[in-house]
Amino acid sequence: MKLILFYLRKLFAVLKNEVLVLPSRVAVIIFFLFILLLPLFTDDLYVLRVFTLASIFAIFAASWDLLSGFTGQLNFGHALFFGVGAYSAALINLHWQLAPWLSIPLGALIGVAAGLIVGIPALRLKGTYLALTTLAFPIIVTGLVFTFPDFTGGELGISGIQKLAPTRIHEYYIISILMLGLCTIMWKITDSNTGIIFHAIREDEIAVRASGVNTTRYKLLAFCLSGFFAGIAGGLYAHFMRIAGPSVLEISLSFMVVIWAMFGGAATIYGPIGAVFFLYPLVEFMHVIQDYRTLMFAFVVLLVLLFMPDGLFRWLREKIETECPRCKVRNIATRDTCRICTAPLD
Amino acid sequence: MSIILDIIVMGLIKGSIYALLAISFSLIFGVARIVNIAHTAFYMVAAYCIYTVTNYMGWSAVPAMFVAVILSVILGMVIYKVFLNPIREHEGAVLIATMAIAMVFQEVMTLFFSGSFLSVPNLIDGYFIIFGVKVFYQQLLTLCAAALVMVILMIFLFKTKLGLALRSTAQDREVANLMGINESKVAMITMGIAIGLAGFAGAIVVPLEILEPHMWATPLVMMMAVVVLGGLGSLKGSFVGAYIMGFTEAVVVFLSPQGAFLKISVALLIMIIVLLIRPEGLFGVYFEEER
Numbered sequence: 358m359k360l361i362l363f364y365l366r367k368l369f370a371v372l373k374n375e376v377l378v379l380p381s382r383v384a385v386i387i388f389f390l391f392i393l394l395l396p397l398f399t400d401d402l403y404v405l406r407v408f409t410l411a412s413i414f415a416i417f418a419a420s421w422d423l424l425s426g427f428t429g430q431l432n433f434g435h436a437l438f439f440g441v442g443a444y445s446a447a448l449i450n451l452h453w454q455l456a457p458w459l460s461i462p463l464g465a466l467i468g469v470a471a472g473l474i475v476g477i478p479a480l481r482l483k484g485t486y487l488a489l490t491t492l493a494f495p496i497i498v499t500g501l502v503f504t505f506p507d508f509t510g511g512e513l514g515i516s517g518i519q520k521l522a523p524t525r526i527h528e529y530y531i532i533s534i535l536m537l538g539l540c541t542i543m544w545k546i547t548d549s550n551t552g553i554i555f556h557a558i559r560e561d562e563i564a565v566r567a568s569g570v571n572t573t574r575y576k577l578l579a580f581c582l583s584g585f586f587a588g589i590a591g592g593l594y595a596h597f598m599r600i601a602g603p604s605v606l607e608i609s610l611s612f613m614v615v616i617w618a619m620f621g622g623a624a625t626i627y628g629p630i631g632a633v634f635f636l637y638p639l640v641e642f643m644h645v646i647q648d649y650r651t652l653m654f655a656f657v658v659l660l661v662l663l664f665m666p667d668g669l670f671r672w673l674r675e676k677i678e679t680e681c682p683r684c685k686v687r688n689i690a691t692r693d694t695c696r697i698c699t700a701p702l703d
Numbered sequence: 704m705s706i707i708l709d710i711i712v713m714g715l716i717k718g719s720i721y722a723l724l725a726i727s728f729s730l731i732f733g734v735a736r737i738v739n740i741a742h743t744a745f746y747m748v749a750a751y752c753i754y755t756v757t758n759y760m761g762w763s764a765v766p767a768m769f770v771a772v773i774l775s776v777i778l779g780m781v782i783y784k785v786f787l788n789p790i791r792e793h794e795g796a797v798l799i800a801t802m803a804i805a806m807v808f809q810e811v812m813t814l815f816f817s818g819s820f821l822s823v824p825n826l827i828d829g830y831f832i833i834f835g836v837k838v839f840y841q842q843l844l845t846l847c848a849a850a851l852v853m854v855i856l857m858i859f860l861f862k863t864k865l866g867l868a869l870r871s872t873a874q875d876r877e878v879a880n881l882m883g884i885n886e887s888k889v890a891m892i893t894m895g896i897a898i899g900l901a902g903f904a905g906a907i908v909v910p911l912e913i914l915e916p917h918m919w920a921t922p923l924v925m926m927m928a929v930v931v932l933g934g935l936g937s938l939k940g941s942f943v944g945a946y947i948m949g950f951t952e953a954v955v956v957f958l959s960p961q962g963a964f965l966k967i968s969v970a971l972l973i974m975i976i977v978l979l980i981r982p983e984g985l986f987g988v989y990f991e992e993e994r
Binding site: 500 | 966
């Protein structure tokens, strides 16, 4: 009993002193609560479907950020990992009759293999060359999909895949909790020593190599991790939509993920997730003006970029928080002195 | 024999179109350092413009071409001034701004013309036959026009003062600025010229292609492949790469049963293999990293 009370008190202390003092942390808590409690407020299947898909795309966008935002290996063909994950989960489920909880991780492992295949040639290329080369990979695979329609279903795709869970609410909870978990893992990875090396590779690869870090290994690691998470997103998508068609390999999906990530702010992990949860429902709920919604989407992106070229969520964070000049701890913008070292903030 | 001739004709045409697109894309990238994803969207806009002018206003095709090219140049320069110039320091932002611009064009075209497939009549009808292969006059015209424009572009770049300014800005932005070249003005002029070339490519290819709002995607991929294959910022590389890609496509289409699906895959595979051997492309030089 005492132990429980102790932990409760500790939890409250952490909540009061570490979480509630920073608006960005409060926002994360609100986001978690919102995702977990959404089905209590609405049982509209359409709304749930929109947010389930947003969760899937959030994993996907965050995985792009893990690779391209952090290590700076600009990937224009990220739909490859998503598509490979979706197609392999679908084929494994259909031919080997494996349940979704097995077929999705297996699909993700094939996504890792795809990451390695793209990663090895990508090691020799830099910057724009890399971006334009990676664009080619999903298109090559699309060509193969159309060439062997007996195996891949051709233009119609693979249908008749097992459902993820019996009801929409179940599916919503499986996918959204997975999203929260996987995104936290990704955020943790980028916050660890590995993440710091990823950052450094983007800033100056030669300097990192000169410091004795095997950059090749880390770049391949970034490709594999990114392929893994995107593969999971693809597998979830295949089981949720119950179809894996050529649309999961399209150029527009590759571009979309770049737009999401850059719009939210690259190299933050929370930026792309926030951007997906902002843009995807926005576009979906604009179905009253069906014909204009992609147009509106593009204009929203253009206008936001014009005023916040570093990304929406990064801009917001800069507005509501300031960094202490002395101890580098973040503070809410309304404070006059730092909450740790009481140095005056400007 | 006839199949070889077919391959040559198709390869030359595809290659010329890719060359026009890739050279203009290279120009923008070299001078303004913008990866212009919307490049082929302008090609689409010009094509639709010709369709509108010839179909609804009843003009003949040659003035329609002029209208299309001039309109796309103006459109390109306005978009550069309004959307791209203010955010040029942020590479990522420019990238997705151009993507968004391409999407805007695609959607606007869908709104006006719906998603249906359209086509434009030939400029000149008729064909002649060599070795049993039909060669349409329209194809010949496309080839000649592309060649003529490329020659004019080369003369402009290598013989005029403005061309010199363009090339020097591409080589080193800062030093060019120090020598009294107005860098942002040169960037805008380059944008106009390059978009005009893309519009011209759209204008001459339109009778041979089917018009639809997604027609920008495939040329975009091939154009980028050509640019990477030839080496970024190298005009000679873009030229050679374009014909390599064009002929590869033609060979695959005519020689393999699933050619229509495989042509892009094979062409891109060749690009990747070349890059594995020569990471900077065939004629490329790595730009001095700005640190």
